[in-house]
Amino acid sequence: MKTPFPSYLQRFQRVLRHIDEHLGEGLGLDVLAGVAAFSPHHFHRQFTALLGVPPGRYVQLVRLKRATWRLAFRDAPVLEVALDSGYQGPEAFTRAFRQQTGQSPSAFRRQPDWAAWQAGYRPVSDIRRNFMTDAFAPVRVIDAPDIPVAVLEHRGDPATLGDSVRSFIQWRRAAGLAPRLSATYNIFHDDPDQTDPADFRLDICAAAARVPANDLGVRAGIIPGGRCAVLRHVGTDEGFGAAIRHLYADWLPSSGQDLRDFPLYCQRVAFFPDVPEHEAITDIFLPLK
Incomplete structure (x- = not known):
């Protein structure tokens, strides 16, 4: 065509x-x-x-x-x-x-x-x-703080990620940490397009000063602070991979920056279904030295 x-x-x-x-x-x-x-x-x-x-x-x-x-x-x-x-x-x-x-x-x-x-x-x-592709927003470089978080590790097929999300929502409700009170993060250990589904890893996180003992597998963790390149993605998750590729393939080679030894992560600022899909906001963080 x-x-x-x-x-x-x-x-x-x-x-x-x-x-x-x-x-x-x-x-x-x-x-x-x-x-x-x-x-x-x-x-x-x-x-x-x-x-x-x-x-x-x-x-x-x-x-x-x-x-x-x-x-x-x-x-x-x-x-x-x-x-x-x-x-x-x-x-x-x-x-x-x-x-x-x-x-x-x-x-x-x-x-x-x-x-x-x-x-x-x-x-x-x-x-x-x-x-539904859009132009990429400008990339910013910031100094991010340490972020104590509650972490639920998803391990396995990305197709079953929804089950882990449901478990994490259950924990948040019990802990009284609704998204409006506690920022939501994902840590991307693997690229789902390049990883065997059985080996895929992603952490679902929420800002939390402490994590009481629980039966859902949620533990305390930290997103370490430091310099980060930040790209705001506004739109559906289908465009999320293109935004990440833009960071790695376009911005990083021309930036003169080096990567820090921590995975790419994101903050879900406004998410579907609470807003229309094309209005969902995700800030993508690429850790830098």
């Missing part, structure tokens, strides 16, 4: 962002075609040809992703999640959710089948990775 002209591509990027911003509103063909400034008939054909899925199916998948995150990581009632996903009631929502994930919403909330969900969501993930 030939690369579309930038102005043509921007019209569809505008549609994708409009969908993220208005998931709880009407997103019919006429509305989306108007955002793109195409006729509805041609817009449907153009969207499907360029992105690989019909616009209605794309909207459904994005809404269902937000629903899965709210079911897995938040306490919203199923009826509220159904209505916010554009369904008139829980029955229609349950049918669509089961067709997509193989589980009912209640079963998913109890024990998510992440592999089935990720397989069904892959078309949207590919669209976001390929078509």
Whole structure:
């Protein structure tokens, strides 16, 4: 496929962002075609040809992703999640959710089948990775302080990371350390694209002065202070890898800086599903000597 002209591509990027911003509103063909400034008939054909899925199916998948995150990581009632996903009631929502994930919403909330969900969501993930790229923010160099943290180590397939996140949320709630009170961090020991899934390592952290004994495997740790390059990534997790590659491949070789012996880490400043995916904010820290 030939690369579309930038102005043509921007019209569809505008549609994708409009969908993220208005998931709880009407997103019919006429509305989306108007955002793109195409006729509805041609817009449907153009969207499907360029992105690989019909616009209605794309909207459904994005809404269902937000629903899965709210079911897995938040306490919203199923009826509220159904209505916010554009369904008139829980029955229609349950049918669509089961067709997509193989589980009912209640079963998913109890024990998510992440592999089935990720397989069904892959078309949207590919669209976001390929078509929702933004310019990188300027890189800053700062002196970061030592950060005492509570740490839950995730070891194993990245596809099961959601289970570790759920355990960490359970610990945070019991400890009274909501994200608004305690900053959230991830420490990236491995690149999921370059590591065997069984060997993948990532630490889920929250700022905490002390960590009481617990049965969830959460321990006390520290993110050591020092000089860091910081890149703010605003957008979906699909663009996260490109931001990290920019730090390593573009910024670092031209900076004259050397790396410190500590893994790359990030602070989740504002995260989905509490904000729309394209408004999620993540500060990426590259430790420097």
